[in-house]
Amino acid sequence: MVTWKRPLTLTALTVSLLVLAASVLPTLLPRLRLLSQHLLPSAAIPVAVTRQHSTSTMASTSYDHELHVALLAVQRATLLTKSVFHNHAKGTLNKSDASPVTIGDFGAQALIISALQHNFPNDEIVAEEEAKDLRGDSGKEVRETVWNLVRHTQLGDGKAEEVLGGSVKSADAMLDIIDKGDSQGGGKGRIWAIDPIDGTKGFLRGGQYAVCLALMVDGDVKVGVLGCPNLPVSDSEPLKEGIGKDASDEEGKFGVLFSAVEGQGARSRGLSKSGLQQAHEIHMKPLENVADATFCESVEAGHSSQGDAAAIASKLGITKSSVRMDSQAKYGSIARGAGDLYLRLPVRKDYVEKIWDHAAGDLIVREAGGMVTDVEGNRLNFKLGRTLKENKGVIAAPKNVHSKVIEAVKEVLGAKQ
Ligand SMILES: Nc1ncnc2c1ncn2[C@@H]1O[C@H](COP(=O)(O)OS(=O)(=O)O)[C@@H](OP(=O)(O)O)[C@H]1O
Numbered sequence: 001m002v003t004w005k006r007p008l009t010l011t012a013l014t015v016s017l018l019v020l021a022a023s024v025l026p027t028l029l030p031r032l033r034l035l036s037q038h039l040l041p042s043a044a045i046p047v048a049v050t051r052q053h054s055t056s057t058m059a060s061t062s063y064d065h066e067l068h069v070a071l072l073a074v075q076r077a078t079l080l081t082k083s084v085f086h087n088h089a090k091g092t093l094n095k096s097d098a099s100p101v102t103i104g105d106f107g108a109q110a111l112i113i114s115a116l117q118h119n120f121p122n123d124e125i126v127a128e129e130e131a132k133d134l135r136g137d138s139g140k141e142v143r144e145t146v147w148n149l150v151r152h153t154q155l156g157d158g159k160a161e162e163v164l165g166g167s168v169k170s171a172d173a174m175l176d177i178i179d180k181g182d183s184q185g186g187g188k189g190r191i192w193a194i195d196p197i198d199g200t201k202g203f204l205r206g207g208q209y210a211v212c213l214a215l216m217v218d219g220d221v222k223v224g225v226l227g228c229p230n231l232p233v234s235d236s237e238p239l240k241e242g243i244g245k246d247a248s249d250e251e252g253k254f255g256v257l258f259s260a261v262e263g264q265g266a267r268s269r270g271l272s273k274s275g276l277q278q279a280h281e282i283h284m285k286p287l288e289n290v291a292d293a294t295f296c297e298s299v300e301a302g303h304s305s306q307g308d309a310a311a312i313a314s315k316l317g318i319t320k321s322s323v324r325m326d327s328q329a330k331y332g333s334i335a336r337g338a339g340d341l342y343l344r345l346p347v348r349k350d351y352v353e354k355i356w357d358h359a360a361g362d363l364i365v366r367e368a369g370g371m372v373t374d375v376e377g378n379r380l381n382f383k384l385g386r387t388l389k390e391n392k393g394v395i396a397a398p399k400n401v402h403s404k405v406i407e408a409v410k411e412v413l414g415a416k417q
Pocket residue numbers: 099128195197198199200201202297298299300301302303304325326327328347348351354357
C-alpha cells in the first residue's frame with residue numbers, strides 16, 4: 001500500500017500545481033501588463049503594444065491601452081466639432097449619395113486617425129469620409145479651413161496629447177491621414193471603424209450627434225467609444241428630442257463619453273477639454289413589461305420607418321410617444337437607462353447599413369445588458385466589409401423583452417409583404 005501511496009501523492013501534487021498555475025496565470029498576466037504600463041514612460045507603451053497586437057492571434061484581452069487612446073481621441077475630436085458648431089459656417093458639401101459632410105466631419109476624422117496611426121500603425125481603419133473634395137485647387141478653401149481647425153485643436157493636458165502623438169504635421173499630411181480610413185474591412189485582424197460625426201444632419205440642426213470609434217478584432221467589436229457633446233451628463237435626465245443650439249454652451253451639464261470593452265461592462269463620463277473624467281458603470285433600465293417602454297428612433301424619416309415603428313409600438317401596447325434623436329446617441333441613451341428600446345426600420349430595400357453607424361453602439365448596449373439584432377433577430381455581422389450587408393434594420397432592447405419586440409417587428413413587417 002505504501003509503495004502505491006507515494007507516487008499517487010506526488011502525481012496528485014503535480015496535478016494540483018498545474019491546475020493552480022492554469023487558473024492563476026490568465027488573471028495574473030493582464031495585471032502584470034497593466035503594472036508594466038504604469039511603470040514604463042507613456043511614450044514607450046505604444047510601440048510595444050502595437051507590435052504585440054499586430055496579429056490577431058496575439059491580441060490582448062484587456063484592451064486598456066486601446067480604450068485609453070480611443071477615449072482621448074474621441075474627446076479631442078469633440079473639441080473640434082464643438083468649435084465648428086459654435087464658431088464656423090459649417091462648410092457643408094454634398095456627397096455622391098446626396099448626404100451632407102462638413103468641415104467638422106473631415107477635421108474629426110483627421111484627428112482620430114492621426115492618434116490611431118501613432119499608437120497602432122499596423123491596424124486597419126474603416127472611416128466614413130475621404131479627402132477627395134479637399135484636394136487640388138477646387139478643394140483649397142475647405143482644405144485650409146479644416147487644416148486650421150485640426151492644427152489648433154488640442155486637449156489641455158500635455159500627457160494626453162503625448163499619448164495621442166501631438167498634432168498633424170501639415171495640410172498635405174492631413175489629407176493622407178483622412179484617406180487612411182479606406183480599408184475594405186472584413187473578418188480578419190484588427191480594424192477600427194470611425195464615424196467622425198454620426199448624425200451630420202442632427203449636427204447641422206443643433207440636435208444630437210456622436211463622434212464614434214470602435215475596434216474590431218476578427219470582426220468582433222472589442223472596444224467602443226461614443227462622444228455625444230449634446231447629451232446631458234446625467235444618466236437620469238429624461239430622454240428628449242434634439243436639444244437646441246445653445247445646450248452645449250452649458251459647461252458641465254452637457255457632453256458625455258460612453259465606452260465599453262467586451263466582457264468588461266459599459267461606462268459613461270462627462271466630456272472634458274483636457275484629461276479624462278472619472279467614469280461610472282451604466283446599465284439598461286430593468287423593464288418588466290414591454291408596454292411601459294420608451295423607444296427612440298431616427299429624426300430623419302428617410303433613415304427609419306416611423307410608421308412601422310408606431311405600428312410595432314402599438315402591437316406591444318406601448319402608449320408613450322417615441323423620442324426622435326439623431327445618431328448613435330440613441331444607443332448610448334438606452335444603455336444608460338434613459339430610454340428602453342431603439343427601433344431602426346428599413347425604409348428602402350436597397351439601403352445597406354454602414355459598420356461605422358453601429359459598431360460602437362452595438363457593444364455599448366450589449367455590455368450594458370441589452371441585445372442588439374437586425375429586424376430578423378440576427379446579431380449584426382461586422383465581418384463582411386464596410387457595410388452590414390447581411391442585416392436589415394436594428395432592434396436594440398433589454399435582453400428579457402428582445403424576443404417579444406422581434407415578434408412584433410416580424411408581424412408588422414411581414415404584413416406589408
Ligand atoms: N436611407 C437610409 N437608411 C438608414 N440610414 C441612413 C440612410 N441614409 C443615410 N443613413 C445613415 O443614417 C445615419 C444617421 O442616422 P441616424 O438615425 O443617426 O440619424 S437621423 O435621426 O436619421 O438623422 C447617417 O450617418 P451620418 O452620415 O454619419 O450622419 C447615415 O449613415
